[in-house]
Amino acid sequence: MSFSYNLRKYAIYLLKKYNIRPKRSLGQTFLVDLQTINKIVEHANLSKSDVVLEIGGGLGFLTKKIAERAGKVITIEIDRKLIEAMKEVLDDIKNVEIIYGDALEIELPKANKVISNLPYSISTEITFKLLEEVPFEVAILTYQKEVAQRILAKPANENYGRLTIMVQFYATVEQILYIPKYYFHPIPKVDSATLKMKRKKLELSQNELQLFKEVVRNLFTQRNKLWTKVLKGYLIRNRVSKGQADKIVNECLKEIKAKRVRELTMADLVSITRIIKSSLEPNV
Numbered sequence: 283m284s285f286s287y288n289l290r291k292y293a294i295y296l297l298k299k300y301n302i303r304p305k306r307s308l309g310q311t312f313l314v315d316l317q318t319i320n321k322i323v324e325h326a327n328l329s330k331s332d333v334v335l336e337i338g339g340g341l342g343f344l345t346k347k348i349a350e351r352a353g354k355v356i357t358i359e360i361d362r363k364l365i366e367a368m369k370e371v372l373d374d375i376k377n378v379e380i381i382y383g384d385a386l387e388i389e390l391p392k393a394n395k396v397i398s399n400l401p402y403s404i405s406t407e408i409t410f411k412l413l414e415e416v417p418f419e420v421a422i423l424t425y426q427k428e429v430a431q432r433i434l435a436k437p438a439n440e441n442y443g444r445l446t447i448m449v450q451f452y453a454t455v456e457q458i459l460y461i462p463k464y465y466f467h468p469i470p471k472v473d474s475a476t477l478k479m480k481r482k483k484l485e486l487s488q489n490e491l492q493l494f495k496e497v498v499r500n501l502f503t504q505r506n507k508l509w510t511k512v513l514k515g516y517l518i519r520n521r522v523s524k525g526q527a528d529k530i531v532n533e534c535l536k537e538i539k540a541k542r543v544r545e546l547t548m549a550d551l552v553s554i555t556r557i558i559k560s561s562l563e564p565n566v
């Protein structure tokens with residue numbers, strides 16, 4: 283049996299042949315709708331000069347379609363048995379490098395594009411790692427619908443949080459596809475959505491970035507409180523005197539009104555970071 287329009291049948295055949303029982307804990311559910319696979323690849327506008335990184339090659343269906351258009355594909359897969367099956371699928375393809383390993387643990391290879399149907403259990407962590415470590419221009423990433431909603435959320439929305447801010451800090455994001463769960467094998471519990479991320483110019487220096495991450499992490503642990511209170515608490519915990527913390531908060535209040543943490547915009551958070559940095563340099 284070979285790669286053909288009926289990918290579900292092919293997946294069932296391969297799983298049986300290689301004695302693989304898909305593990306939910308590793309997000310092992312495979313996209314078997316060829317039209318959707320093709321749409322994902324089209325959105326990446328691939329050419330032979332592109333090096334594409336894929337996290338979780340699985341059975342290699344998406345990998346194969348990427349490889350037909352890109353110069354090179356590097357796919358990381360944590361499951362040895364799946365790699366055996368993937369090698370059969372990619373038999374006639376020469377421009378795929380398969381790395382056996384845990385994408386969260388290894389140093390990620392350089393690539394100018396990322397295309398991945400992410401393993402659900404690590405999708406948030408791996409997104410942070412991709413944004414921080416891989417200098418991609420464009421990423422086409424498929425998430426569980428709920429995670430996609432968190433990434434795309436607007437201020438004050440219940441889904442708005444640290445994930446939203448960190449992704450939107452690095453990239454502009456749009457949803458390009460909605461994928462019903464029955465396009466996968468085995469069929470997962472939830473639908474998926476594919477997002478296109480385009481890296482943007484950073485608004486903060488590397489130095490300020492560390493502080494920004496810390497401020498966002500700390501503020502969003504208390505997302506329903508007034509940001510002034512949460513920020514003051516954070517500063518005091520970081521050995522800033524009460525007087526100085528008050529001064530910084532008042533300085534911020536000139537630009538940002540008192541509102542709940544969950545209502546802070548990206549611009550608000552960037553301003554808060556800059557004001558803390560310039561007031562405390564080099565103490566925080």
Ligand code: SAM
Binds near residue numbers: 310338339342345
């Ligand atoms: N690319 C395939 C597709 O589109 O059908 C498979 C996608 S499946 C949702 C996720 C894949 O990621 C699985 O093959 C799983 O074994 C792999 N995986 C899970 N955790 C991983 C990790 N930490 N590092 C690398 N691969 C991982």
